[in-house]
Amino acid sequence: MNCQTSSLTRGWYTAKELAGMPGLPGTERNIREYAKRHGWEAQRRLGTKALEYAFAVLPAETQNALLARTVGEPESAATPSSNDEVQTTDLPEQRQLTEAQRRVMSARVAFVREIERMTKMVSQQRAVDTLVALAQSGDLSPYLAERVVLANDRKTATRTLSERTLKRWVSAFKQHGERGLAPKRRQANMSMPPWASDFLKRYQRPQKPSVEAAYQLLVEQTEPPHPSIHQVRRWLAKLSPEARERGRMGPRELKAMQPFKRRSTEGMWPNDVWVADGHTFDAEVINPLTGQAFRPEVTMIIDWATRRIVGFAINLAESTLATLDALRDAVSRAGMFNLFYVDNGSGFDNANVYEVVDRLGGTITHSLPYNSQARGVIERPHKSILVRLAKGMDSYIGADMDPEAANRVHKLSRKAIRDGLQPKQVPTFQAFFDHLNDALDAYNHRPHSGLTKIRDLETGRLRHQSPMEAWKSAEAEGFEPLTAPADVVASLMRPQETRKTHRGEVRINGERYFLDALRDFHGEEIKVAWDYRDASSVGVYTLDGEWIGDAALDGNATPAMPRTMIQRAADKREAGQLNRLAKKAKTITGHDVEIRSVEPATAQPEYDDDRLANARAYAQQLEDQRARFEIPQDKVQRYRLWQKLDARLSAGEELGEAEQRWHANYQHHNDFRAIAKVMDADGQPPARNRRAV
Known part of the structure; x- marks a missing residue:
């Protein structure tokens, strides 16, 4: 409760406060005399000698004037009384209101609080009548006058207070609290219509x-x-x-419209969880084996904690080979992993991958079917790395590629392939591989929004860590990757198949491999570990896993005949053919004819070093001039440039491609014809008179 209460709240007034009020004398002395004559109840004001008189003994005219003067006092209207028994409004209920409803409710609360304050000295009816009369006469305080229109919540021209309205607000406030004063708004009809x-x-x-x-x-x-x-x-x-x-x-x-859960990597170390997925590249590349254009499948593995791309592989499709190749690359770069999180594709959900993961000491887990959002950590890099890289190539064939341009590239590239040429529009596999390596390296060193922020040492601004910075930060905190020897990684990552030996040979993938140590396993089954990237040899193991050795591709193949013997036979055949030609020539001419081979003359021109250097310098000068070919902005200068090019062309000098194109097109321009008429008249530019301007 506010300590500073008004005189009306106290209910007692001194002669000084009553002097000049309607129905009373105008001086303090006459007020005291008037009070004695009428026997007013009086008491000493605390802390002073002044007498104060009760509100109830004052004349009715004076009481009305006091009520009107004290309506809307800030210190009284702002604070509710201490003995209020009004039901308070629950906060969640108020949150359901609109901003307009809350404004109307607050305006009505101001009038209800004013009536409550006045009823401490007068009846509720009299308080209501006083507010209605003051509203009609326009004598309300500015605070309440501003809230009359808002509290009515109507669109009529005349909006004021009425006795019925104020009593309805007081009753609703006592029953439902502030929430009862909020106006009702028409709610949308959410029922299902019959149709x-x-x-x-x-x-x-x-x-x-x-x-x-x-x-x-x-x-x-x-x-x-x-x-x-x-x-x-x-x-x-x-x-x-x-x-x-x-x-x-x-x-x-x-699912794109539904809420989702963000997975936090707090407390996760590098190599705790690897996420892998394959993506069909959205641009065509030349297949190094067939020479045809194809879309390679790129399989990437990302470390969830640091967002670092730890390994990748390129293959014809998402397959077991691509998964094993990517795993070998990742383990070789970043070390061993704990959890391998993949989808249910055939390239991940198979026995070969399970065997390799088990032998590496990791655990494989699959996401729910058709739930790519669960692996968003790898889905997003597909767009930021692979799609961005594909859009930088002329052979891009994504959904947003212009169909006309894509069709033109397709026709040109297929024509070049049919002619045995390298199409300019489709990159070679090596160029694609180099660009992909550069893109992955740039991604690993670029700030990532999923990582924590740090202070940049060069700019001094806050920015996100890059994947490599997050990896180095973890190493600084004590993380140390568990690595495996290269030979162990190679033996584990190569898929193994059971094959039967025959006289030291073993066949796999349509090729024949030989190892002399296999002579002791003739006719028996062994395990063969092969690598699709290196078909020159395979690893050979017993069924118990004991190492036997490396079998070489066609290791027992030798030339059918010695090379010297073959060369000697070829020389003999050539000499015989020459002898037969000589006999035939003698039969035709009647004379002995000598046949000998003559090497083609390849005389090399001799150049003086100084002349050669001067020629190269002049050629470089011409090349620089052609490279710097610029068209002047001034019309006269453009005409003079055309004349120079025309003179060079008439002298037999070769022009650059851009110069030739501009020289041929500019002579048909309107500016050329207009300036030529003036310039060719006297060989001088026109005078700048008013007409020329």
Whole structure:
């Protein structure tokens, strides 16, 4: 309760405060005399000698004037009384109100509080009548006058207070608290109209028909009455996007509209969790084996804690080979892992991958089917690395590629391939491999929004860590990757298959390999570990896993005949053919003819070093001039440039491509013809007179 209360709240007034009030004398002395004559109840004001008189003994005219003067006092209106028994409003209920409802409610509370304050000295009826009279005469305090229009919450021209309205507000406040004073707003009708189910059957289809098409089917296939198209649109606008698009979009697409959970990597160390996935590259590359254009499959492995790409592989499709190749690359670079998190694709969900992961001491786990959002940590780099790289190539064939440009590139590249040439539009496999390495390296050293922020030492600004900085930070905190020897990694990562030996040979993948130590295993089954990137040899093991050795590709193959013997036979055959030619020539000419081979003359021109240096310098000068070819902005200067090029062309000098193109086109320009008429008249530019300007 406020310590500084008004005189009306106290209910007692001194002669000084009453002097000059309506119905009373104008001086303090006369007030005291008037009080004695009428026997007013009086008491000493605490701390002073002055007498103060009760509000109830004052004349009615004086009481009304005091009520009118004290209505809307800031110190009294701002603080409710201490003995209030009004029910308070629950905070969650107020949160359901709009901002306009809260403003109206606050304005009405101000009048209710004013009535409560006044009823401590007078009846409620008298307090209500006083406020109504002051509102009609325009004598309300500025504080309350501003809230009259807002509290009425009406759009009529005349909005003021009435006895009935104030009593209704007081009653609602006592029953429901402040929430009872909030105006009611019309809520949207969320009930299902009778035609809704029939319309949704025709609208919520995978073909995604328009509202007009579904409405037309509703009118044609159902009995009247039918709603209007505007009713249908208004009802659809009330539905949530998820409810409206259900049936038009599958469960996987609907996830883009649903809430999701962000997975925190707090407390996770590098190599704790690796996430792998394959992505078909959105640009064509020349296949090094076939020479044809194809879209390679890129399999990447990312460390979840640091967002670092630890390994990748390139293959024809997402397969076991690509997964094992990526795992070998990652283990060789970053060390051993604990958890391998992948999807349910055939390249990850197979016995070979399980065997390799088990032998490495890790654990493999799969995400739920059709739940790529769970592996968003690897899905996002596909866009920021692979899609961005593909868009930088002329052979890009993504969904957003211009069809006309894509068709032109396709025709040109296929024509070059048919002619046995390297198409300029499609990069070679080596160029693609180099660009991919550069893109992955740039990603690992670029700030990542999923990592913590640090202070940049060069700029002094806050920025996110890069994956490599996060990796180094973990190493500074004590992390040390568990590495494996290269030979162990190679033996573990190569897939193994059981094959039967035959006289020291073993066949696998259509090739024949030989190892002399296999003579003791003739006709027996062994395990062969092979590597698709290196087909020159395979590892050979017993069924118990004991190492036997490396079998070489065609290791027992030797030339059918010695090389010297073959060369001697070739020389003999050549000499015989020459002898037969000589005999035939003697038969034709009647004379002995000598046949000998003559080497083609390849005389090299002799150049003086000084002349050669001067020629190279002049050629470089011409090349620089052609490279710096610029078209002047001034019309006269452009005409003079054309004349110079025309003179060089007439002298037999070769022009650059840009110079030739501009020289041929500019002579048909309107500026050329207009300036030529003036310039060729006297060989001088025109004078700058008023007409020329």
